[in-house]
Amino acid sequence: MxxxxxxxxxxxxxxxxxxxxxxxxxxxxxxxxxxxxxxxAERFRCTQRVGELKAAHHLPPADPERERQQIERLRRLAKDAELDPEFAETFLAFIVKEVIRHHEAIAARQAARAAEASGA
Amino acid sequence: MxxxxxxxxxxxxxxxxxxxxxxxxxxxxxxxxxxxxxxxAERFRCTQRVGELKAAHHLPPADPERERQQIERLRRLAKDAELDPEFAETFLAFIVKEVIRHHEAIAARQAARAAEASGA
Known part of the structure; x- marks a missing residue:
């Protein structure tokens, strides 16, 4: 090929x-x-579980403090690996955007199931 | 933390x-x-070398046929790993956009050096 x-x-x-x-x-x-x-794929398996736990405990899909720490850490790792830290940050934002989309979908599904179960 | x-x-x-x-x-x-x-970081090391080779041989930074094959393969791999193939394709596009930006920068640097060497 x-x-x-x-x-x-x-x-x-x-x-x-x-x-x-x-x-x-x-x-x-x-x-x-x-x-x-x-x-x-493995990362989304982990965040899928996080989404389920967050939805079950009515936590918001996004967590700005956790994200701030992740950005800081990834920029540091990127610098050590001679990867552009700006790119690393944009990359994380790209992934987190998809994760939050998943978390919102999980929360919506759980809310729909709860409404159904309560006969609403 | x-x-x-x-x-x-x-x-x-x-x-x-x-x-x-x-x-x-x-x-x-x-x-x-x-x-x-x-x-x-390792992927960009590889594409950096590809960019240098392409610039040295005056090849275009983008290669649509190669990209088409990469998309098809990554979608297949994503499906097997239960990752959304749409996301895999968007992910590759995100990376390739950055790679092309690098390739263009390499080509511009090499052209500037060539112009300088020829006294233009």
């Missing part, structure tokens, strides 16, 4: 060594992406 | 078992986030 991409997109323009290096980078990227997808 | 968060945000409202479970979930989330940050 990658061979075809390289054949069509890069044509004969690249020296063989550069072509091999690009292909090698893309294989690493594909492996990393598979890891990221699985880590994200 | 988490103790304080729980102390302030959840107060005495939660049963002790629920509070312990929330704390446990948050510890898992923090571990996963550290893993995500490091995987992202």
């Amino acid at each position: 990658d061979e075809t991409v390289f054949g069509s997109a890069l044509g004969g323009r690249l020296a063989e060594t550069a072509r091999a290096e690009l292909l090698s980078c893309r294989r690493s990227i594909d492996n990393i992406d598979a890891a990221l997808i699985h880590m994200l | 988490d103790e304080t968060v729980f102390g302030s945000a959840l107060g005495g409202r939660l049963a002790e078992t629920a509070r312990a479970e929330l704390l446990s979930c948050r510890r898992s989330i923090d571990n996963i986030d550290a893993a995500l940050i490091h995987m992202l």
